[in-house]
Amino acid sequence: MSVLTRYLPVLDWGQRYNRTTLTNDLVAAAIVTIMLIPQSLAYAMLAGLPPEIGLYASILPIIAYALFGTSRTLAVGPVAVVSLMTLAAASSVAAPGTAEFIAAALILALLSGLILIGMGVLRLGFLGNLLSHPVVSGFITASGIIIATSQLKSLLGVSASGEAMPELLHSLATNIGATNLPTLVIGISATAFLFWVRKGLKPLLIRIGMAPRPADLIAKAGPIAAVAASTLAVILLDLEAQGVKVVGTIPQSLPPFTIPLFDAGLWGQLAVPALLISIIGFVESVSVAQTLAAKRRQRIDPDQELIGLGAANVAAAFSGGYPVTGGFARSVVNYDAGAETPAAGAYTAIGILIAALFLTPLLRSLPIATLAATIIVAVLSLVDFKTPRAIWRFSKPDFAAMAATIAVTLLAGVEPGVIAGVGISLALYLWRASRPHAAIVGRVPETEHFRNVKRHDVLTDPRIVTIRIDESLTYLNARWLEEFVLEQVAEHPRIKHLILMCSAVNAIDASALESIEAINHRLLDAGVQLHLSEVKGPVMDALERSHLLHALGGTVFLSQNDAFSELLSRASQPDDAGGERDPWMARGLI
Missing domain, CATH: 3.30.750.24 (STAS domain)
Incomplete structure (x- = not known):
């Protein structure tokens, strides 16, 4: 039974599941579902995929993690950094939006899942330490800047492309003259509103007499208000006819059963990107899981986390999704909302499923600029300018590693940034080990x-x-x-x-x-x-x-x-x- 419990943690926490736990998990699931719907759509489009794929990637993968994961509060699904890495990897073999591109995303999910499961079975959770904290922080900061910059095109209503800052900035500068004014108004308004919701709504609600916890949960559901208001504006003012780009028709359906294409050459081309996605996804996920577990004096098993995340990605590959991992923002919301077990994730999946079946017609006129604003506000919270100063004071070699990772990621793109980060981390370790105190x-x-x-x-x-x-x-x-x-x-x-x-x-x-x-x-x-x-x-x-x-x-x-x-x-x-x-x-x- 102990072996089964190790590989199926649900057999452990499931024995103590009761009505109180059910209530807390359902409340947390409702809050996370509201937050996850616009995020899933936005991150899928960030990855160069149709928006409904973001919903599909938020259903079966969450259930798979609930069965195999060890964190009680980690919320799995599409995240910004992995979405950007998926775009970079799949773009190397196909054009975004094509059937071949979607096939590449499915292969990336399957390969990442198999890599993670293999690492978990071999108990290689320690490999997450290949990336030092300064390097991970630098990579996430640089990725956040690239992601936010890449979304400016949707705020402006122009065309732009590029995976690194020089290309993105040049493309934006070239096309800025074609800015669509209604799109710009929607984008700036949504961005300003979301920033205010993040910082100002909770204090306002508390001042008018609301309890802190409900005020916090309402503030975190702010993106839904932005989605509703901008969608109504498009419909009532007929802004689509004025050039405002909208999400369009989203199929009302269950996640499709998909079989990733087996092409040895294509798998070989995507193997290294899949490995990098696995490493970054695992490091990001386990960091969040350990932080939240420590607050409740719980523990997670990094080796089993590999299996849980691997199962989630395999589930994504066979249900029309793309690579997923544990997200920081939604996990914190899940924790704050009172989630007690991974079952909250399963209930969230049911909520997303209901949205995919019945609510997608309401999202047809959702402006893409609003989704871009959602992404920008989310990823800019990952950009950290305080840590570099602290690391500079503490350790010059660590600062050099962090700065080099940021520079490579910004100038060359995400994948070179990950490779540089791993290389710099190992080089720094070897240098220190070769010159002990x-x-x-x-x-x-x-x-x-x-x-x-x-x-x-x-x-x-x-x-x-x-x-x-x-x-x-x-x-x-x-x-x-x-x-x-x-x-x-x-x-x-x-x-x-x-x-x-x-x-x-x-x-x-x-x-x-x-x-x-x-x-x-x-x-x-x-x-x-x-x-x-x-x-x-x-x-x-x-x-x-x-x-x-x-x-x-x-x-x-x-x-x-x-x-x-x-x-x-x-x-x-x-x-x-x-x-x-x-x-x-x-x-x-x-």
Whole structure:
């Protein structure tokens, strides 16, 4: 049963489902459904797809995640960044709006789903850490700017194209003379209203006596008011005849059963974009899920999240959708509205299904400019200009990684930005791992603690040098270790004993072991004994399987204080007779 529960979390939370939970989930579902209808339409059009596909991508995928996901409040569906990545990937093999383009979107959903499920089965949830927080923040910020810029064409009522900022800006500048005035009025009005709703409606409602929670929920449903008002304006003023572009006829139907086209060449072309969509979607989703789970002292399983998101994308592929993931805004709304289980997502799917069957005729005259305003307001909340300043103060290398990701994404597009982000994250990790922090330490007076000689007034002896290594020793830093140790020996001409303090060393690989053996031999040739202190149990177990301990010129000490006291006593003897002592003297204490 435990194995089934791991792969089907619904078997766990479903056992405790009751009437109170049902009520809370239904209320949350109603709120999220109202929010999700215009968002789904808008994000599908952002992806270059017919608007109804956004509704289809918000039905079966949500139900699939409810069965397999572990987050109680994550709301899955179309999101801005993944929609933009879908547009970029599918545009490389077909023109937006064509049947081939839609087929490519289905393939992307299936490939992403299979990749995510495979990663989940293999328990590769840790791969989400390939992208550091500064890089993810930079990528999302740059993507938000690109998305908002790409929607200006719909606010102006002009044609424009491009996947990167230079192309978009040039295209907009070229066509700005063809701006449609009624479209511009609708777009600016809707954008201003949505910004005001986001910031000003809730305080206004509270001032007139409404409780904070209902006021917050009404404010989050603001896009529905914008949709209704702009649609009425188009109908009453006959703005469509004046050049205002509208959504048009949306089919009233259940999500169709679709089978993604199997074309080996096409799958090969879309494999890398699908992988990038999977990584970004997973990182974005799991970040939101972990944040919301922590607020309720719950936990999520990243490996099972991979399976849940994978199942959602496979469901999208077979129900006329496109790649989906957990969305920040709708998940927060779901959480604030009181959702207690993933069943709230299933009820949301039912609400979207009802909308797809019965409400789509009401959306025929919905101006595309209003959907563009919805996207702009949503994505600009993702643009973060505070974090770069904070990261600049905290870590210049992290800021450089973030800035490079932003620059590549803005100048070259989303996919190069993701690839650059992964590459920069890995390069930054490798650079740090190859140059670990190390310090010469001494004993703090009247204590048994040892601290950096450059930061504290400590007791040292010119014949004893202790190097504290603050990183695991691997092939990445093995050569650095040799050079650093020999440099310290050269700087301390009276040295007789060198101690490697290994309290922060969690592992030593074969390359590092060879380097330590080489250091030991070179020190012996120079008349210096190499000692180890505070070696952790698993590391000691590994060293016992090597020849190092038998050839070690010095001793393995349980604590740094024991090492310093003992070697200080030895060094104080005129002939340093203690140098011939058994290197296993302190081994029994490990």
